[in-house]
Amino acid sequence: MLDTLLIVLAGVLVVFGLLILLLILRTRAFSGKTPAIPQVELPSIDAERAAEHLANTIRCETLSNPDVAKINLAAFDQLHQTLETDFPLLHRHLRKEVYEGHNLIYHWEGSEPEMAPILFMAHQDVVPADPSSLDRWTHPPFSGAIVDGVVWGRGTLDCKSQLVGVMEAVENLLQQDYQPERTIILAFGQDEEIGGLRGQKLMAEHFQQQGIQFAAVIDEGGAILTGQIPGVAAPVALVGNCEKGYLSLQIKAVGSGGHSSMPPKVTQIGRLARGIVRLETNPVPAEMERIIPMFKGMGDKAPFLYRMAFANLWLFKGFLMKKIEASPKMSAIIRTTTAPTIINGGVKDNVLPSEVSAVVNFRLASGDSIASVIEYVKFLLRDLDLEVSVAGDHPGEASPVSSMKSPAFHRLDTCIKQVFGDVAVAPFIMLGATDARYYAGLSENVYRFAPLHMQEGQMDSVHNFNEHITVEQFAGMVQFFIHLIQSWSRASWVD
Template sequence: MTPSNIIVIIIALILFLLAFILIKTLLFARKSASTTISFKYGVPRFAQDPQVLAEHLSSVIKIQTISHEDPQEDIKENFETMQALLAKTYPLTHKNLTKELVDGHTMIFTWEGKDASLNPVVFMAHQDVVPADENTLDQWNYPPFSGKIADGFIWGRGTMDIKCQMISVFESVEALLAAKFTPDRTIILTFSHNEEVLGTGATAVVKHLQQKGVRVEAVIDEGGSVYDGIIPGVKGYVATIGISEKGYLSLKFTVQGTGGHSSTPPKETAIGILTRAITRLENNRFPTDVRMVKPMFQGLGSAASPMMQVAFANLWLFGGIITKILSRKGETDATIRTTTAPTLFHSGVKDNVLPSVAEAVVNFRILPGQSIADV
């Protein structure tokens, strides 16, 4: 075979490869083409002063509805204070909807629809928040429970997780009631009080509805956020809709060591052994699977850069590049792998005493399609 023939073959292969990539990209883009669906807007238009909305959210941020692993540490009066404030702020909701309390402070509101043959839909959020680390208080622009409205934002615990959604639901229902609107199907609102500690509120709601024979059509819970500059290859704001959730697993690692005085330490201490184990976990991350985010980029369509569309249309060729790009940021890296996060570490009682026990808790968020067995 002559050199010229070899060159021709190479050029032909390159052209074939480029044509294949182009066809895959066009098919990918066709599936992601934007479609406008016309529908009749069946509810009254929402018109509320943004400042008033901000103040309503700010008012509940100021109330420290913190949930703890030990329920005895919860300040129940704070939940009662916030619920009283909600009743005052949203009188129509509390007057027209049936309110029930389960498991102490978890709220259920039922808004009866016109058609009893339709299964109800559930809108969820939670009242509780996590505590603020005392060691980071000086790093906050504004105190975590100030509810400060400044710089175009509302600051504090719960502004994103997820008193914002609870207030949004209340605002929507209150406005619709003021407009004399009645839904076709029954709407159920549920707001648990201990979601942050994987508590009992949501379970109590399910049990309560089951006992009443209620079967729901759909559940709308907290999900994605509105991102700006987070998703690579996409400029501007992106409102993400979560259609699945990562699994949750926390494991406690315990090392039994030799206690004694710190002046005569052994070659290996309980803390040293455990820290090496944690380091090994962090250094050996779970494998990636970029297929999990392919539908998102397909849905973004023309909003995604042409290069990202080409790459996702041809993961067989550009999968490694996509992985490197998404792995650069914690937010996007978490979408393509099971994550490992050491969150608690306990050991020792005094600076000159060798601890006999060291414990650490590691939290894993499991990628859809994987299981606890994979961890």
């Protein structure tokens, strides 16, 4: 009897041991070992001077405005003049094109002009500083004050640092008589903050007409962040390799109104409310696969528990789903989100309205389309007799996903690690929109990344008060762009 029990126990232990072994082997195969990156000497730059150049652009109040007639064009002229003054070599060596208003294109012809060129993007416009929070700025939003190693003002992060950082890098390389092999193009839009329709959209069409296909594209986007991904302590460089689509739907209940003293069983408001609740409680189904590349990219910097869970979804899918859904930020990565944003109806407390409506905003994850989301919404609301129509002017599909296995990404990944040290590099889905979406058809390698280690509080200052960047952070951006230009502009991408 005892023998049998021992044999059974041993059998259970063996099975259990094999299971643990399988989990560990799969976990190791999931993330692998992060290969060592060769150290390089970083280019030396004059950080104070670079910061001055950035501050000079902050003082140009290049505000975007949905009412195009109200845009202060003189501020954009002033910005262009400032750039000419501060980057004399760049303006002497690169061909400048002012396109459709105040968009800026610079061409730096490579020694191998038949090779696919590289594109560096940024935008010139900034959002206004909210008048109600003006007194909360430590230094006024357009002062470009440099105090104790910090540059203050609107645009220091979003995104004049990206624009000036690239120009500073080009100027620095020209000082060293650097000659790129591939042609380098800089394209700086005038209206990203209001949709880019008169900016990068037109420039992308302009490049398309010339038959240009870019070997790689970089625009603003993710940054190096610490503590933003639940459970991950290491700094992670989040490189946006796709962005979500955009769709707003109007949901309308139309029927009989009347006097509130004799209400029907279901009113128009009740019907609409039911519809909204149904949409909220039945979000578009999530797909765990959408977040896997991010954790895979983090390699052994991701916590063991997560790596094991992702490597063994057959066992841990439920656990992971619970973890991810607990955080709205993470949950938005794995699904098309549903957000009721406007509700309208009723005028008087004793009158039943005959028509009420709501707008629900969806951010489309790749794999879902405008058509499939509309179909899903109509399916959910099928028995409620609600009208569903597209609201707003700019529905857009999710962008294609750029490869994280391409030589272009490999070079980007290496540059990030060489300049910023021991950070994990991971792809992620941009939850908001950037101008880079207009280049989906112009390059297979479109990446969205601001090369700086964003500190706590800094991220919240974007589109808010007290936007600032440290002189050191900005110097790092310039070094990164010098490094990336040299890496990407080589004709051969085989090391």
